[in-house]
Each structure stands twice: as C-alpha cells, then as structure tokens.
Amino acid sequence: MQATAKDTTELRLGSLEELEKLRGELRAAEDPDQTRIIVCHGTGCVANGSPGVTQALKDALAAAGEQVEVMPGIKTTGCHGFCSRGPLVIIKPKNIFYQQVKPADAEEIVQQTIVKGETVERLLYKLPQSGEAVETTEDIPFYAGQERVVLKNIGQIDPTKIDDAIRAGAYAGAAKALTTMEPQQVIDEVIKSGLRGRGGAGFPTGVKWNLAAKHQGGQKYVLCNADEGDPGAFMDRSVMEGDPHAVVEGMIIGGYAIGADTGYVYVRAEYPLAIKHLEKALADARALGLLGENILGSGFNFDIRINRGAGAFVCGEETALMRSVEGKVGEPVPRPPYPSDKGLFGKPSVLNNVETWANVSRILDRGADWFASLGTEKSKGTKVFALVGKVNNVGLVEVPMGIKLKDIVMTIGGGVPGSDRFKAVQTGGPSGGCLPWEDAELPVDFDSLIAAGSMMGSGGMIVMDDRDCMVDVAKYFLGFLEEESCGKCFPCRLGVPRLRETLNRFSKGEGTIEDIDDLYSMAEAIKAGSLCALGGTAPNAVLSTLRYFRDEYEAHILEHRCPAGVCKDLITYSIDPEACTGCHACFRACPQNAVSGEKKKPHTIDESLCIRCGMCLESCKFGAVQVQ
Ligand SMILES: Cc1cc2nc3c(=O)[nH]c(=O)nc-3n(C[C@H](O)[C@H](O)[C@H](O)COP(=O)(O)O)c2cc1C
Numbered sequence: 001m002q003a004t005a006k007d008t009t010e011l012r013l014g015s016l017e018e019l020e021k022l023r024g025e026l027r028a029a030e031d032p033d034q035t036r037i038i039v040c041h042g043t044g045c046v047a048n049g050s051p052g053v054t055q056a057l058k059d060a061l062a063a064a065g066e067q068v069e070v071m072p073g074i075k076t077t078g079c080h081g082f083c084s085r086g087p088l089v090i091i092k093p094k095n096i097f098y099q100q101v102k103p104a105d106a107e108e109i110v111q112q113t114i115v116k117g118e119t120v121e122r123l124l125y126k127l128p129q130s131g132e133a134v135e136t137t138e139d140i141p142f143y144a145g146q147e148r149v150v151l152k153n154i155g156q157i158d159p160t161k162i163d164d165a166i167r168a169g170a171y172a173g174a175a176k177a178l179t180t181m182e183p184q185q186v187i188d189e190v191i192k193s194g195l196r197g198r199g200g201a202g203f204p205t206g207v208k209w210n211l212a213a214k215h216q217g218g219q220k221y222v223l224c225n226a227d228e229g230d231p232g233a234f235m236d237r238s239v240m241e242g243d244p245h246a247v248v249e250g251m252i253i254g255g256y257a258i259g260a261d262t263g264y265v266y267v268r269a270e271y272p273l274a275i276k277h278l279e280k281a282l283a284d285a286r287a288l289g290l291l292g293e294n295i296l297g298s299g300f301n302f303d304i305r306i307n308r309g310a311g312a313f314v315c316g317e318e319t320a321l322m323r324s325v326e327g328k329v330g331e332p333v334p335r336p337p338y339p340s341d342k343g344l345f346g347k348p349s350v351l352n353n354v355e356t357w358a359n360v361s362r363i364l365d366r367g368a369d370w371f372a373s374l375g376t377e378k379s380k381g382t383k384v385f386a387l388v389g390k391v392n393n394v395g396l397v398e399v400p401m402g403i404k405l406k407d408i409v410m411t412i413g414g415g416v417p418g419s420d421r422f423k424a425v426q427t428g429g430p431s432g433g434c435l436p437w438e439d440a441e442l443p444v445d446f447d448s449l450i451a452a453g454s455m456m457g458s459g460g461m462i463v464m465d466d467r468d469c470m471v472d473v474a475k476y477f478l479g480f481l482e483e484e485s486c487g488k489c490f491p492c493r494l495g496v497p498r499l500r501e502t503l504n505r506f507s508k509g510e511g512t513i514e515d516i517d518d519l520y521s522m523a524e525a526i527k528a529g530s531l532c533a534l535g536g537t538a539p540n541a542v543l544s545t546l547r548y549f550r551d552e553y554e555a556h557i558l559e560h561r562c563p564a565g566v567c568k569d570l571i572t573y574s575i576d577p578e579a580c581t582g583c584h585a586c587f588r589a590c591p592q593n594a595v596s597g598e599k600k601k602p603h604t605i606d607e608s609l610c611i612r613c614g615m616c617l618e619s620c621k622f623g624a625v626q627v628q
C-alpha cells in the first residue's frame, strides 16, 4: 500500500490492517482543534439556499485574505435534522450554531467569528419560550435531548467523500465481521444486540437473518428498503443523503452473514440526492476494495445495485418490493413462503430498512452489549423520528427507545406553539394511530405504542393541536390508503373506501351513532381479511381516534359540530365587531367577496357567499374572525 492519507484515488485496501492504517493517517492529517466551517447541504437547506451561502462564505474568506491566520476549510454535509431553522452553518471546533443564514451574512460571519473569534448574536438560535439566544449546538434542547447512533456522522462528514466517512469510523464493523468472525458469529451478535427492524413491524433482525442463513449455499440476496412512502417521513432519505456508507456497510455485513453476494437498494425515484450520494458511495467503496471481489482479503465477494421505485406506497411491502425489483407489477403476494425461504427471484432473501442497516454497522463496530445497553428491555437502541406538525422545532431527531412521548414533543420539539400541551401525536404513518395528551408519559417503544393503539412504524411523528379535527385526520389517512391500495383483495379495496365514506358523512353532519358500531365491525373485517399490512393496519387511524376522541365523533354526529373548526359543512365564520379594527385585510383576502365593510369600521361576512376557505381567519391579526 503506497498511497498517502491525502490521496486514496489509487488505493485498494487488502486487509483489516490496511483499512485501520488508512484511518489512522486520515485522522492524523486533521487537527480537531482547527477552525472549520460546516454548511448543511441536506435537501431542506439546499432548498432554502445553502449552496449560495457556501459560495458567499468562500468569497468572504478569499476577500479576508491575510486577516485570517489559518484558513478554515468549508465542509458541506447532510441534514443536521433541524431543517426548519436552515440553512445552517456550524463553526467548529466550538460548534457555534448559526441558523437561517443567508449569503449576505457570510462576510459578517467571516469577519466576526473567523477573524475576531466573536459570535454573530443575531444568527444564533433563540429559545422559543424565553427568547434567550444560545451559542452552541449542545446548548440547544433540540440536540441536547437526542442520542445519535444512526445519525452520529450526519452533519459531521461530507457524504460524498469516502475519506471523511472512514475517518469517522466507516467500515470498521464490516472489516471486523469479514476478517475476524464466522457468518454465524455475526448473526449471533446481531441477535444478542436485540436489534429489531426499523421499517415498521419491529421483527428481530438477527432472527430473520438466521432463517435465510439456514439455506446452505446457492444464490441469496440482501435488500435495503428505502421506499419510505409514509407522508411526511424523511428519516431514511436523510441517512442515505448524509451517511450513505453506513447503509452500504450494513448490507456488506448482512450479505456476509447470510451468504449473499448481491444486494439491492430499492429507493424511491423522488430521492435524487440520496441516489446520487449512494451511487458515489458505491463507486468509492468499489474503488477502495470495500465492495467487489475478495473484500479486504477476506475471500468474500459482494456488490450492491440500486433499483429505483416509482413511488407506490404498497411497493414498500416486502413481497411487493421484491416483485417490483424483478420487473413485475408491485403488488403483495401471500406469505408463506417468506422471503427468507423464497424471496427475490425465488431465492432466500433478507430485506431490511435503511435505519436497520445503519444500526447493523454500529453494532458490529461497537458490539452487541453496547447497543443492548441503550433503550428498553424489549426495544433496544435508538429510533429516528421525523417530528413534524404543530411543534416549535420541526426536524429529524434520534432518541433512545423508551423516552417519554412528552420529552420528544415538549422538550426536544420545543412544545406546541401557543399551547402547553399537544392534542394528539400521530405515530406510525398511515398504519399507525393518534395518541392523546393523556399518553404524554408513554414510553416510546415498539410494544408500548402497539398497546396504546398506535405503532412505531418507520418513524413519522405528527404533532396536532386543538385546531386539528380527529375525524378529519382519520379521513385523511384512509383517503391516502384508499389511493395506494393495490386492489388485489376486496376487504382492503372495498372496505377502506367504506370507512372513509362513513367518516365523510360524519364531517357533513349526516352520520348516526349506529355508524360507529358499523365502523368497528368493518374495521374487524378489513383487518382479518386483508392480504398485506396496508389493509391490515388501515383501520388503525379510525380505531385510535375513536378510542381517545369519541366525544369529538359524537359532537359531529349528535350536535352537528366540529369542535376543531375544520369540517367545512359544520362551521360558520363570523366577525366579532368588538375586536374588528376595520383593517380591511380579510376583505382583500376573501376570494368570494363575502366580506364587506368600510375601512376602520367593523366588517361582516355574508354566510351565503362564504365557502369556508378560512382565508379571512388567516389574514386577521386581531383575532376578530371567529369559527363556530
Ligand atoms: C404497505 C406497506 C408499506 C411499507 N413501506 C415500507 C417502507 O417504505 N420502508 C420500510 O422499511 N418498510 C416498509 N414496510 C415494511 C416492510 O414490508 C418490511 O417489513 C421492512 O422493510 C422490513 O425491514 P425491517 O425488518 O428492517 O423493518 C411496509 C409495509 C407495508 C405493508
């Protein structure tokens, strides 16, 4: 091995020792105390203009010239999780956290922080409750409450540079597995860690691997489920964009453990940056000898292909996914046989979620005991959630399993704007359910969520407040599943629309109390008769909202009233003459000319013209528009 740490272009690693030597050289070449500028180039920050910020910082550094003692490097990274505050700029080594940075701020950052060592107060994050500015990432509750295992490198490394990933520890777990462990030892280690699949059902990963490994010899496959169809979810996208090598490494380990020489990543085509970074990671890993023939001199051959999905939710289901990879129509088929016996192209196959694969890399690197020390007895490790909705800190968070629901939403999430509690938290995506404030102390783990009528799912977490109608929420998820059902089996094809139509009648004030009994019996039939979990879990949205918010359903049915003020047929808009200043904003906002009134005099709404679009409510800064 001749190449230096700074030039890995001609390098091919032939052993564990060579990998560790390279890592040592890469680490020695970087001074951890040196000033560095990190700019987030995750999808959210890029959409908000971070490439312009990076360019402006480069220009400002060049203009500062000799004023800067040691020129800091600029590193672009994947998503830091706090997308609602982007574009983000972090100054290392202190981790000074600048938010919502614009290109015009670059010169001040360079002059104040890089040249003089002072912070730019106006770019710091302010605590939502007190307004107090905090300086570093560690001081921000959004980050302080997290435990980053899967996300540990994201925001630290440049995901397009394999050197950076190796410096941060990439491929240490794979190297250990391939060169020092037998395949069965690897499986036993994953079983011992207690890792359960992060894609939804929480099946023990090592147990699944064992089933496929039992088939001696012959062609086998490992697959990565990166379909991520849940509305609002972006956990897997962020991992692939920000640390693609963690997924590649996990799949190498899985392939070695079950005896597969080929892996497939099934990723939705709507994730172009994730695909780009994965393709680069695969090419770089191949060039270094971490993929391909005789990896690290272990005698193990393995490579990975990328397969683009066309965005059908049902293609995330394991049998549908494998059919889709085979070029067939992506619809579920009955199990057994399970994929571990007869999967892709009829061969024993293991499918795991993106986050599961990333966890495997960490487990083989740091050991099963370390992993099992995180989380609860039956839900080990951490979970990444996409925290969205009515919460101050929208973003991606990784927390230890077993953390209280309240701690995620009210502490890490910074609470609900304008309220000291949430009305409901929806977990588990379309297959999950809504949990009320009464469950604020609920430990967030696989089994507690199921017992409470929801599920972990792949990690969507939508926070709702008093302005969210639970009938409407259930209707939304049913509508989504109705659209996405493949239609193969009739309980799902016909039953889900019937559930949605019943809720539709409720939101028009046309339901009866007997309809609620019908909902329960339809839900049972759909759950029992559906071939796959799309239909099998579809009623959860109705059942969980009925369980915790039955009074809201009854208000729609018995009082023809929508307490949240959402269901258009059950609400009227009016203007409180005492509060109205006559500012005319609602007059201008109303698309129907339903608002009338002279400037500086109380306005009124003509109910016969009003289409209940809510534009007047949104435009009024004086709280004068009322919804009944
Ligand atoms: C309709 C439907 C959609 C699914 N979508 C996904 C998905 O987008 N990503 C995922 O990892 N698992 C998804 N799953 C779960 C997979 O079928 C499978 O259980 C999972 O990928 C296994 O990986 P794990 O053991 O690592 O969780 C879906 C299941 C169903 C029924």
Ligand code: SF4
Pocket (backbone or CB within 6 Å): 314, 331, 332, 484, 485, 486, 487, 488, 489, 490, 492, 493, 530, 531, 532, 533, 534, 535, 536
């Ligand atoms: S349950 Fe629904 S999505 Fe699943 S196979 Fe049947 S019709 Fe298709």
Ligand code: SF4
Pocket (backbone or CB within 6 Å): 575, 579, 580, 581, 582, 583, 584, 585, 586, 587, 602, 603, 619, 620, 621, 622, 623, 624, 625
């Ligand atoms: S926006 Fe509000 S305050 Fe202004 S005219 Fe309309 S109701 Fe009155």
Ligand code: FES
Pocket (backbone or CB within 6 Å): 040, 041, 042, 043, 044, 045, 046, 078, 079, 080, 081, 082, 083, 084, 086, 087, 088
């Ligand atoms: S994309 Fe920058 S924080 Fe998420």
